[in-house]
Amino acid sequence: xxxxPSTDVLIIGSGWTGLxxxxxxxxxxxxxxxxxxxxxxxxxxYIDGMDxxxxxxxxxxxxxxxxxxxxxxYSASERTRPVRQFGAFLPGTGVGGTGEHWGAVYPRLMPxxxxxxxxxxxxxxxxxxxxxxxxxxxxxxxxEVEPYYARSEREVGISGKAGNLNGKKIEGGNIxxxxxxxxxxxxxxxxxxxxxxxxxxxxxxxxxxxxNATAIPSAEYTNPDGVTRPPxxxxxxxxxxxxxxxxxxxxxxxxxxxxxxxxxxxxRTGITVRRIVHEKGANGGRATGVxxxxxxxxxxxxxxxxxxxxxxxxxxxxxxxxxxIGTPYxxxxxxxxxxxxxxxxxxxxxxxxxxKPLNRFMGAGGTGIRMADFDADVFDHSKVxxxxxxxxxxxxxxxQPISTFGDLPRSMKLPRWxxxxxxxxxxWYDRVANIGFGGEHIPYAGNYFDLDxxxxxxxxxxxxxxxxxxxxxxxxxxxxxxxKMVEIGHAMGAKEVNPFPGYGNYDVTxxxxxxxxxxxxxxxxxxxxxxxxxxxxxxxxxxxVIGASTFPNSxxxxxxxxxxxxxxxxxxxIMDKYLKKPGMLA
Numbered sequence: 042x043x044x045x046p047s048t049d050v051l052i053i054g055s056g057w058t059g060l061x062x063x064x065x066x067x068x069x070x071x072x073x074x075x076x077x078x079x080x081x082x083x084x085x086x087y088i089d090g091m092d093x094x095x096x097x098x099x100x101x102x103x104x105x106x107x108x109x110x111x112x113x114x115y116s117a118s119e120r121t122r123p124v125r126q127f128g129a130f131l132p133g134t135g136v137g138g139t140g141e142h143w144g145a146v147y148p149r150l151m152p153x154x155x156x157x158x159x160x161x162x163x164x165x166x167x168x169x170x171x172x173x174x175x176x177x178x179x180x181x182x183x184x185e186v187e188p189y190y191a192r193s194e195r196e197v198g199i200s201g202k203a204g205n206l207n208g209k210k211i212e213g214g215n216i217x218x219x220x221x222x223x224x225x226x227x228x229x230x231x232x233x234x235x236x237x238x239x240x241x242x243x244x245x246x247x248x249x250x251x252x253n254a255t256a257i258p259s260a261e262y263t264n265p266d267g268v269t270r271p272p273x274x275x276x277x278x279x280x281x282x283x284x285x286x287x288x289x290x291x292x293x294x295x296x297x298x299x300x301x302x303x304x305x306x307x308x309r310t311g312i313t314v315r316r317i318v319h320e321k322g323a324n325g326g327r328a329t330g331v332x333x334x335x336x337x338x339x340x341x342x343x344x345x346x347x348x349x350x351x352x353x354x355x356x357x358x359x360x361x362x363x364x365x366i367g368t369p370y371x372x373x374x375x376x377x378x379x380x381x382x383x384x385x386x387x388x389x390x391x392x393x394x395x396x397k398p399l400n401r402f403m404g405a406g407g408t409g410i411r412m413a414d415f416d417a418d419v420f421d422h423s424k425v426x427x428x429x430x431x432x433x434x435x436x437x438x439x440x441q442p443i444s445t446f447g448d449l450p451r452s453m454k455l456p457r458w459x460x461x462x463x464x465x466x467x468x469w470y471d472r473v474a475n476i477g478f479g480g481e482h483i484p485y486a487g488n489y490f491d492l493d494x495x496x497x498x499x500x501x502x503x504x505x506x507x508x509x510x511x512x513x514x515x516x517x518x519x520x521x522x523x524x525k526m527v528e529i530g531h532a533m534g535a536k537e538v539n540p541f542p543g544y545g546n547y548d549v550t551x552x553x554x555x556x557x558x559x560x561x562x563x564x565x566x567x568x569x570x571x572x573x574x575x576x577x578x579x580x581x582x583x584x585x586v587i588g589a590s591t592f593p594n595s596x597x598x599x600x601x602x603x604x605x606x607x608x609x610x611x612x613x614x615i616m617d618k619y620l621k622k623p624g625m626l627a
Contacts, residue, residue, distance in 0.1 A: 056138025145406030201254030277439025409436030431480025
């Protein structure tokens with residue numbers, strides 16, 4: 042095995058967290074920084090061929106399950122099956138990672154998400170907690186994270202309207218959100234017709250709609266690093282693709298331009314990291330570097346003084362398992378932490394059929410109206426048979442003619458084929474839109490990651506396995522929200538509303554959201570989590586793990602704002618504390 046010259050800092054992954062960490066460390070230290078990325082730069086491929094079939098249907102931006110498969114089962118007593126095609130979530134690959142094809146929705150977590158266990162017990166008592174739950178507080182509070190939320194909003198460039206500015210509630214923003222120290226850098230984006238109608242209807246029903254916060258510039262914007270992005274053109278090609286004009290915030294349009302100018306940073310692509318190499322010591326373990334396969338298939342050892350694991354949730358968990366770092370979680374005993382508290386944000390919608398064209402081919406990531414009247418613990422749950430909640434809204438992200446063709450009123454009772462179906466689909470194509478719900482997934486003892494005992498990847502390593510299923514809490518929450526959304530749809534004047542059929546078992550084929558969290562969760566003590574409050578591994582002081590894998594629970598909010606806020610916080614901690622005195626910070 043070839044051994045390369047050592048680097049001061051080794052970052053695994055070039056997505057949001059990896060590039061942000063490289064930007065922060067290189068801006069304030071002289072350290073040599075190496076970023077390892079499995080994929081390749083992707084932007085030119087998209088600009089050269091904006092092909093809906095290739096990117097929306099064949100999912101060209103996503104990981105290839107023939108080489109990066111996972112295994113899945115509903116419970117520990119069931120047989121595992123390999124996932125041959127990603128459907129419920131879509132992990133990206135290449136420089137920028139999943140952040141290149143994200144939808145750019147940018148909400149903060151509700152304050153009580155960080156203290157879900159204590160706040161729920163305080164209000165309702167322990168008897169209200171779902172059976173088999175593994176809910177625990179994060180160990181940090183919203184107030185501790187808030188300054189970093191604000192910082193991320195300025196640097197990423199967010200359009201929106203505050204609803205709670207230093208405790209003052211402001212109509213038009215989300216009045217249920219946690220207190221903000223500052224307004225958004227830009228005012229909200231334009232809102233298309235259907236979301237505008239949703240907002241007016243929701244307000245007439247006594248709810249509190251607000252313009253969605255999104256990482257889409259409503260005007261030309263230059264961030265504190267001097268990176269300028271143009272306003273959105275509402276082309277409708279936003280989710281599942283990068284932005285062809287560079288308006289949508291992406292890791293490659295926000296952080297990479299800065300990182301490229303730093304001579305202390307290098308980016309190495311086409312790299313498949315196989316193990317984090319570590320050794321035991323008197324005061325705990327120490328990472329010495331990583332082994333990886335380069336593009337030629339040769340295995341290489343890359344030494345490093347500080348290792349930062351910054352991949353998607355699946356990658357963070359898989360690499361720690363394969364490296365033998367941490368104690369795997371045992372669901373039968375509750376012992377161990379690695380793999381614990383796997384969650385996947387709830388997401389579904391109802392189709393609303395209108396009597397006029399909606400121009401739904403125009404849109405942008407997250408552009409629209411939402412309401413948080415049923416989010417978190419905003420409403421009293423004492424008279425419903427579930428806890429927590431989520432946001433309901435109508436957004437126009439752009440609707441492509443191939444991948445979304447064929448939504449019809451159920452009353453037509455047509456098969457999804459034939460000339461009658463095609464004719465009706467064309468007639469209804471621009472007169473149907475979606476009211477969507479994004480909700481919290483409670484962590485359970487029986488939902489977790491581990492290594493599969495049967496299936497292996499091409500390198501001969503066991504696949505990462507997800508043991509996951511919905512519980513009654515999620516099913517009842519979905520039924521409750523479904524009824525509210527159907528009611529709003531009819532109040533909007535819909536000719537017909539197709540309700541969501543409800544949750545049965547976890548469905549790996551229906552897109553759920555790419556918001557998979559947990560497995561390397563943070564906690565105030567090593568018996569409760571994999572990393573501490575600074576996202577430093579409890580067993581290896583020179584290993585930091587960043588990303589949604591450190592979330593102890595899923596909020597209704599999209600995770601990227603919290604991922605970035607925590608990364609800023611960890612970067613500050615590394616520079617202000619760890620580098621001055623390397624070792625365990627907590």
